Amino acid sequence: MLRAIGFALVSLCLLAATPAHAQDDSVERVRIRGSQTLASGLVPAVASSWLRDIGYGDLRVVRKGAALTEIHAVRDDVPLIVEIGASSSAQGFTDLVDGNTQVAMMTRRPSPAELDAGWQLGDLASQDQEFVLALDGVAVVVNQRNPIAGLSLAQLQRIFAGQVRDWREVGGVAGALKLHMAQRPGAAQDLMGERVMRGVRWAPAQKHGDVRGLLAAVGADERAIGFVDLQQVLPAGVRPVALSDGGRAIAPTQVAVMSEDYPLTRRLYLYGSQMMGALARSFALYAMTLPGQHAVERAGYRAVTLRPGRALATQAGPVDYRQLVRDAVRIPLSLRFNFAGNNDSGVAASVYDSRSVRDIERLAALMRQPGLSDRSLIVIGFADVGAGSPAAAMMMSNDRADLVAHELMALGLRVVHARGMGALLPLMRSAGDARYRNERVEIWLR
Template identity: 65%
Template structure:
């Protein structure tokens, strides 16, 4: 009996050692960074990628409190996708230090990070910057609240407790603040984009977004914020928000086009010397199958699908007449500037998402359902161009640039027109204002 027990123990030890050695010998794709991206989004895309390129035995292993490993094998060769959720800053540092192949970030690298990672190459290039998904925050109120829009300065005053009565901003009754307890991605974004160092007032705390939305549904004076992934139900609605320009509601179109001021990109970065498997994963994530996995994980994808209806349009008469009866496609082509896409002269014309959106647009227009449809190209500029005349000229140049690109791809462009600085999204002079305001919309007839 003791020999049998000894054999079983020896066999178990041998099996454990073999499995441990297999893990040590397995090739790894190391993806580090944003906790939000690491939670569901990137694992879902990674599993889809492994399945589609022929890997088998795909399984998740929780290797640590912040580390998810996805194990698989192909032709007897093991592979581990290591996904570490720490922070955008740490993910980028791991990329710089060579401890990660891909960094997951919910923001662009800042100037100090770009300086530290100079050896990584051109991180604004579409060969190294991969916009995986879109996310953001909705500011929600009870449907009985007559307030429809708010600018970010007013929102800061409300959330900080400086506004206690809705009448100060166009509503009625007392303001009741609601918030999700503990650190969360919605609060992080509100702190960065809205509060900017101003402390939050005391609020009624809730364990999660679902509880918060339920409370506001029963509180006519309630206001709170949740991620765009959170359903808000019949008795709650989001506010349209303005950041020095027009107020924009968090519709699917406004989020995908990044017109909505509290939208953000979920982006992956790799060095110019990315390995074959890491690059395979990043490129797969940009394609339709990868973007399907993004949608299934509950995030907003950056792909185009048929069936867009004519859009409701706000703006000057000339703009409304130009796009009358057309359907706005959910993208805005933006341009690459020096100094982290913030100012300066265009260095590679289109930003990384726009490069891929042009390819997506070409494929979209070649679908049978879109045969015979034509495109309108509408350009916008920032007042920083120097004058209204200069802004109009710049917006026309941008519209013509995109129109020529589309026609070179064989796509039918009916008209290209610049609107100057007439429909701004951000106040001139603010950080990133030129990047947001200088854009090209695509409409379909």
Template identity: 65%
Template sequence: MSRVAGWCVAVWLSMAGASAHAQVDAERVRIHGSQTMAARLVPAVAESWLRDIGYQDIRREQPGPTLTELHAQRDGMPLIVEIQASSSAHGFQDVVDGNAHIAMMTRRPNAAELDAGWQLGDLASHDQEFAMALDGVAVVVHRDNPLAQLGFSQLRRVLSGQVRDWRDLGGRGAIHLHMVAGANSARDLVDERVMQGAPYAPAQMHADGGSLVRALANDPGGIGFVTLRQPWGAGVRPLTLSDGGRAIAPTRLAMQSEDYPLSRRFYLYGSQMMGALSRSFALYTMSRRGQDAVARAGHFAMTLRPGYAPPTLFGPKDYRELVARAMRLPLSLRFNLTGNNESGVAASVYDSRAVRDIERIVAFMQLPVNRGRRLLVVGFADTAGSSVAATMMSNDRADLVAHELMARGLPVLHARGVGAQVPLAAAGSLAARYRNERVEVWVL
């Protein structure tokens, strides 16, 4: 080999080594978990975050079928955002094991996971639990189906084949079940909330939600379920659903307030010791720009925009009269019913989303268009226990939120509790108590 050739080889090896060294030294933000979140939502929001904090040369790579990497540089320093699609359970375990900084989860950690991750800190705290987006499922039928609503127990009997004719439910004709083939986010939620281990009846399978709703539009006896992100068109309509409480339609307000029983949050979880960049990303997802990125990715954001007065109000007369001329904000403030830090005391009386929603209410009311407007705060209680206790509890919840808002300079005209007269779920479980014990905020 000549000297020139040898020098060229040496330079090439040096450059390759430097490149490899830079790759090894690149800081990583490791985000592992839910396939649904990893498919589009988290990569899209992560790209927006990188741009907004000054990173350049952002490019997306796919080293493997379940791994997405975002490569970027800022001030000559490389960064890789590693997004590994697996499952909510695997993502959480990776954080526990130290193999990920953030877990993507379509649910909260269960008791066993909280026990395994005790060293992570208080995972119900708004410093470690980040509600990133909302998701939901619509149960849809042909537009000519006369059935208006179903309870979860009825729906489970239909989907499992125990009820095979619409006439048993006030409709007409044989029931035909339609489903999207394979694992999908809509089925995950129906499995968890409705089926509870019951098997599905034989179904006509479809490649995706679009194919399913097109088939339903031509099947008067059909029923199926799709994510609320799926347009269903004029030939199909959603059913109003009840989980032992008031039957609720999948409207925008019911979805954003999580009053609709087949809605859920997409969460990010991190440990107390998560790095600065990881925490920056998690906090960004809940900011206005982060929520705009959530919406651009095709998911439901929690950005606070004007709601509306529902055409039909349910509940006691004093509640209906109180809010009759008001506009409801599209949220329901809920509370932290668990404390899993060392003291066993919750870091905040509010749940992690409510902490952020209070900030959103303040920002919303400070907009010029809302100058001079006042707030109504209405509290609700769980149905378990005496009516007197429920009324007292709902009043306490309403007063708590009202004082919080007034301390931040917002005008609250009334704060009132209406007890357990408008339940969203049948009492008897912690999940039902969490849904029922809520506070609505209305604007005059």
């Protein structure tokens, strides 16, 4: 009898302890894991906007420690939790492969080794599984009175490794070079480490508790140099430096960043498997829409949207190129091609990379706006010098320009010129991913 009473008491205790946990497990969840850069503010902002726009209310943000944020919401009395776990791009991809997340957040594309490990996920270079959420990057800044015109990434590495001590060693005016960095590493330092330092040790630098202090120090010293996020507004007395990666030096203008021609720009990605759930796919697709991109902007990042600027005199490039784009306005994109993705048949799902597929759709929508529907487009293709010969590069660039022009005309857009410029105006020396960077198509509005 006592044993029966004991079992009954234990059972009652278990039942009393179970409901909260059982209820928690019964709630549908969208799990998003990966890069700290995306998890810290960008993805929560887009996820909250998505939930509101698809009819969820009673949103509550719950911090479950430094590495996990939950957004609780309810629609039609049915709860939903969006889990956003901060770790790293590598861990996010591992979680995707292992089935521990539905969406991976990454500041880069998966490596060949990662793609091999995740072969079962499908074609991770296709627009159905790769989503370019936003752009970020780094501006290298100097004092406004510093006359340095531009720097290469190789020179930047030597500067921040302490191997350059005087400005004249990199083409500037003689004077001791002074390094400035933020006290706490962040996204800007991560990108500099990945693209510039490449494993080389950082030299000692004057450290600042915040970006404002760093910029104030650079603005007060003609010999200073530092770097900040591209989103940072620069104060008077501080200017960004044009940078090159084996090609021409490019300043971080709006168009150069949006087109990814500026070398220290990077994409912020979402990835999902080919079997990702309906709600997870809804979130990823929403992030590609105009409302989703508005949420990206509100979070302080560069949205992947198209807004033509004003006509500027183009100094770079051959005479034919400058004449072709005279009085035209550059659309802030560079269409690039799919050299990474393949489906089960071994054929790329699209000739374009995932961003370019959507940029073509965005361009068609842009050109339907009042005031633009009667305007025409100029399509200019470029190739990589690795095509084999100048003649082969010219042929390839013409083929790319014709391909894009025909697609735009099929969408009802008016194209007045489609020209190839061969391997002229390279963005990167012919090594590594140079073909992907250099083989591109520009669109100009006239």
